[in-house]
Amino acid sequence: MRPKSDETRSGNKASTEPSIRQRILTELEAIEARHQVRVLFACESGSRAWGFASPDSDYDVRFLYVHQPEWYFRVEPQRDVIELPISDELDISGWELRKALQLLRRSNPTLLEWLDSPIVYRRDEAVIDKLRTLAPVFFSRRKGRWHYLAMARKNFRDYLQGDTVRLKKYLYVLRPLLAARWIDSGRGMPPMRFATMAEALINDNALRDEINALLRVKMASGEAAHGDRFTLIHAFIEAELAKAEHDTDPKKPAGDEHLLDQMLFQVVHQTASAPARVEQTPPQ
Secondary structure, eight states: OOOOOHHHHHTOOOOOOHHHHHHHHHHHHHHHHHHTEEEEEEEEETHHHHTOOOTTOOEEEEEEEEEOGGGGGOSSOOOOEEEOOOBTTEEEEEEEHHHHHHHHHTTOHHHHHHHTOSOEEEEOHHHHHHHHHHHHHHOOHHHHHHHHHHHHHHHHHHHSOSSEEETHHHHHHHHHHHHHHHHHTTOOSOOSOHHHHHHHHOOOHHHHHHHHHHHHHHHHSOTTOEEEOOHHHHHHHHHHHHHOOOOSSOOOOOSOTHHHHHHHHHHHHHHHHSOOOOEEOOOO
């Protein structure tokens, strides 16, 4: 039986135009042939996965891959990232599996978000289900909170100080602030979708209405659109940042790193002996 797509699993109705999806799948196949790797997982990251893409938003495709076994037995470290030049609206890059597992051990929020993306292009079901099982084991509340608050502070400081602001940056501050609040509330790893966090955490109806108005403007205009401040959103951000405690010494995440060593061995061994067919998620 073909595995269900993540759109079905997460309950989010997110999709990609069939022509764009096919371009992405073709690029992934070319990467496999050119670099002699196996793509284990490919998903959408950024605004399309967060749920507030503009008409001219790029497709931010991120993937995980594994090499043939001999790659892992070289004296000198090898490049563990594959990046394609941005072409039209496609922005495609990926991490090698060992790098991804190292980042998982360190509770890397970006990797955790990829694993929760509602738009998935390809996945090896067994490998990704294992990663998703391990993710909460290595999740660090302190490190996640530190990451999201730092992101919110930087975007607020750099882009939202004038009377006229770059509107998309409101969402690049709101989303990490809600992620930090999600963690503070004891809910675990923040979900990828902005709407999921906003519905659960924003109770002020006037603020909710203004966020919805911002979303309508963002999703109808270009990425570079500027406009006047949104008064309630701006006040909410300032209040959240003022009361947020900025952690500067996040503790090492919990979890047995030998579980990650074991997973790396198993996947590389399977690649050598009997490469598994990586499922492509059907268009929605």
